[in-house]
Amino acid sequence: MSSFIAYTLFGLFSGAAYAIAASGLVLTYSTTRVFNIAHGALGMLLSFVFWDFSVKQGMPTPLALALVLLVVAPAIGWFIARFIARGLGDAQASVSLVVTVALLVLCIGAAQQIYPAEARTILPFFAGTTFSLGEATITAHQVITILASVLVAVGLFVLLTRTRVGTAMRASVDNPELLRLFGGKPDQVAALAWMVGVSLAGLGGILLVSTVGLDYYALTLLVINAYAAAMLGRLKSLPWTFVGAMGLGLLSSYVAGYVQVDGFLSQVKNVVPALFLFVVVVALPQAQLRIGQVKGIVSAPLPSLPRTMGWSAGLLLFVALLAGALSEANLLLVGTAATFAIVMLSLVLLTGYGGHVSLAQLTFAGVGALTYAKLDQPNLGGLLLSALVAAGVGALVALPVLRLTGLYLALATLAFASIMDKMVFQADFAFGFNGLLPASRLSLLGHTVDSTGGYVFLMAVFLVLTAWAVLLLRRGVVGRLLIATRDSTAACGTLGLDVRWFRVVLFALSAAIAGMAGALFAGLRQNIGAGDFIYFQSLLLLLFAAVFGVTSVTGAVLGGVAMMALPQLQSSYPSVGGLLFVVVAVGAILLAREPNGLAVFMFRAGRWAERRIAPTIRANLPTLPGGSDPDDLFPDTGEAADPVDEPEVDQPEGVPAHAH
């Protein structure tokens, strides 16, 4: 009985901390329509700042707490509202997801840069002080946490119902334009929501840090707990969010206390929030197709057939040359880049063409790799089967969220990735904890590709084939449908398309491509472990896709190379390891609204060069008798009338510039 009370008290304590974090999430989301995936990461960063103030600089705890929550956190919130999240609520869901994922990576990078890894501890408030409650004891820290959650609840209630700005916040949820019309200032309201939201993320993080530990990644996943709680209130209702948080806290505590199992299920307690989330999502009523949304109006560039062939041949030739020249270790890097490039191609299909975001793409690659290694059928059949298993898993992730909208799908993939990280990949039947699985090199029609050089070339061939497949899909009926569903899902529905199943199929296809990449990667490395597919890598992958362009094959190849190069750079220059994350994140934030990414600038450069050379060629062509200068005929149309100018869609693509 006493243990029950103890578990209940602990559950209430963690539930209270989740409630604080979750209410911040709900406040920001409902006011600005931006779901802040970096919510937990901000809590993590602020916990480090709190450690800095209270432990390193030795400030009294109340002062440190006040400085963090009332000065630093609101300042960060204001900065985000002013410079990062502005206008994000009206953008496509995929854009705001990319920006907040970038914010998450930025927080982790900043934390690693400012606070390099070392052992740090934050003691609970009034450590050692306990009260006895019958047979159980409760610590002062737990009492403070529960009291703080009550204070937050009351404070938010007063803010939203008793103040003018609170009324404006609630109005902002319904209609920001209308609010502006009536003299309200949506920008200021949004800034306040971010300031309070970040502050609550900090409070939640600081209250939990003495139990979770001061770690870059563990507290970042607090967003899943907060999100799971907030989902009960459909990301809108604060009271239901509190109910959800308390329920989640109690559930986690009871599972940790009473469910004593060994092996596979021993990790259940760590994934309770993610599982809770899936259950809530499945139980939610169906979302209705929305009309009048903002539409993606950027055409994905498409290369012409000769260009595709030319660049493909160029890439293969380049890799063949590398295969003969590079050392074994460097060849492994080229193969890794090819792996990431293929996974990026799966994002081109899903995000670039389809407009959906997955935060678990490398987890699907991990499923493919695991299947390939376990099957021990290193041939095309085994490769295909690995891709199919990944596709099946992808469909299973998308199925529960079939009835909901894009945001929920993306968040479900994050929860899925964290479940796979903790529960499946590290289990004994999979890679094992810190374990490695052997995998064989692929054999083609009985010929095993043993040499690393040959294998890397084979991977390049698969990369080219995947790129062709993706481009072929884009050119055909499927590509048209993809763009149509992205532009107006509602219209596709009223024309008779089952958009939900279309989405699941798309998701499965994308997971299959990632799974194939993972299987190829397993064969390349010949030893594969859980550490190759942790969730954080998928977030980085998304950011690189956003930076280099998620709509083009060029962007995917460049992104793959960059994704490979980042950890190399970080191990070469460990002193700026965190800073490199920050650079990538800032790049993604700056480029998130340009879906074609850096690739589009390359295309422009190519066109510019063409335009510079084209007139010279034209000048040397013999003039037709009686023909007048075309520039006189079209004085105002300028370049549009230039007969040598390439049409917009006919862009060089397929291989990065460095392939020269």
Add this chain to the structure above:
Amino acid sequence: MRTEPLLVVDDVVVQFGGVTAVNHASFVAESGRVTGLIGPNGAGKTTCFNVISGLQKPTRGKVRFNGRNVSHTPVHRRAKRGMGRTFQRLEAFGSLTVRDNVRVAHDIQAGLLGLARPARGDVDGLLERVGITAYADERADSIPTGVARLLELARCLAGDPQLLLLDEPSSGQDETETEAFGELLRDLASEGRGILMVEHDMALVMSVCDEIHVLDFGEVIATGAPDEVRTDPRVQQAYLGYADDGGAHAAEPDDTRTDLQPVEATATIPAVGR
């Protein structure tokens, strides 16, 4: 036994929070006829359309289509059964050309099997029929509103629907275009299709509709032929804020709703052929 009308909206209620957008609305639309759904702004017309096409779940009430209760049928299956609709706020596929917009509709019609062999519907014929051939190769986000509305109509027609739900199809068109559009509507109805149309252009509504339902504050306040509706005192009350009795205006200007052209009782309105 009299057969049931093509579309029956039966006692539909839609509430958003505390606001009742549609209040026990019941009306029908018949095959081969143009039915108008009119009413002041905010009367619940578009919400009715969303309920009929399945984009909005009603708080209560039923929608019957072609003799079957489709209240719980998903959007896409209602479309497959022969419902097509256009949108008040345009939902054209902005990144595709006008021709590709219609092609997508054909592709969707062709279904899974169609993925293998691209649908060879008469795309250009449809563009020609609604009169936007000149825009075929332009991106749908660069064409004028009036043209985009016709594009949405052409896109619907690709599915050869029995019922067309047109949400303000003529806005953005000039007088000549509207006249041609009216003829097109009559023509489509003469093929046996039912047309239910939300429209603010009273001249068009009065000339082309066989029957009109008038909504106000979510309720159907009048139903009848154009002539009957036009002179109905409740309709005049809803539109003008006063009952028109032979041209004698006695209302306060403050009560007048300016969001609509007033119904001109004195104007000559062409008789509608049966």
